[in-house]
Amino acid sequence: MSSDPSKYDFETLKVTQTKKFVTQVELNRPNKLNAMNNVFWSEMRTCFQQLNSDSDCRVIVLSGAGRVFTAGLDLADMGKIGVKKSELDPARKAFATRENVALYQETFNLIEKCTKPVIAAIHNACIGGGIDMTSACDIRYGTQDSFFQIKEVDIGVVADVGTLQRLPKIVGNDSLVRELTYTARRFYSEEAKEMGFISRIFPDKDSMIAGAIETAELIASKSPVAVQGSKVSLVYSRDHSVREGLEHVAMWNYGLLDSQDLIKAALADSEKKTPKPSKM
Known part of the structure; x- marks a missing residue:
């Protein structure tokens, strides 16, 4: 890693230097399907702020440990915030919610603000917040078994962390984005590639990670x-x-x-x- 590896010591993320100037950030809650809990949001912000100023990092590969890339929001953990807010009056509850949403939005904004290119290596499920997160990345690769789902309407909320803002500009098909958003249907790797959301499909996770690192190495060799x-x-x-x-x-x-x-x-x-x- 960099000269100070201790600064990348996280609970929900595993950060390693896989090749010279190439850093892999792995979502590391495999037993929870890499669901995004409260700690994750804070650690992602810290991680990408640090990587942005780390001269030993030129390219980032974002991946997930275990069976899936990410199941999206950890609803059980998010519920703890709701319990705390229940003690507030409606106005103060609204202010608290707005503050939380702004922090979540900034988490993935920091992927985009990070001047180092970020390659998302997506295997199996990429649900809800996973679409928000990968939409903020520069390059997206998938596996043959990867699938995607804008899940928010199924839980009664509006996607508010970047999907509705970035995905239409990525795929350039307003009708399709609305269909996927309103129905919450799954779309699979072939369709994701056809619409332009991912650029390459690999047979499995190992070959995809290897391919992502190879691309990252090539980018890291440039000015x-x-x-x-x-x-x-x-x-x-x-x-x-x-x-x-x-x-x-x-x-x-x-x-x-x-x-x-x-x-x-x-x-x-x-x-x-x-x-x-x-x-x-």
Whole structure:
């Protein structure tokens, strides 16, 4: 890991450096199907904030331990919050709920804000909050047996942690997103790939993790300032006009065009060698 591995000591996550500059973040509640409990939300925020500033990390692979990627929200654990709120009057209960939702939203916003590309490696079930989480990732891979479900209408709530905002922009099919949201039906890996939610399907979990790490290694071998600048620009441009996106990337590139990586790349090209980018 990095120079200080103790900072990645979590209860619900297992963080390891699988290859140079490649960090694997594994949801680590296999006995609970990696359901997202209260501790998970806090630890995910801390984890991605730390990874964002960790120079030993250039790419992140997000996976799940055990039989499934994630069963989504841990409803039993969430119920504990409801019990505490029951003592509040309606106005204060509304304020508390709003604060909690904002924290959950920020948890997955931090995946998107993290300048390091995040590859989601999804096997078997990816339900509810799993769609919210992986929608915030840069690249999504699945296994032959993976399936997905926007589950919230089945439990009487509106998906409020990113699916309804990000998924339509990812797949570009408003009718299909509404169908999946309103019906809560499962969609499987082939359909997920066809709609553009995942980009590759692997026979099983082991081959998928290996494939994700291989992609991560390739990305990690590139100029980190260029890769991270590209992620920032892609996220910005998604939410702004073409003109605004062009202005943003031009401002961003003012500094990048003076990077040592560009000089090294030019020299390596002239010498027919592979460039070796500098550290961040």
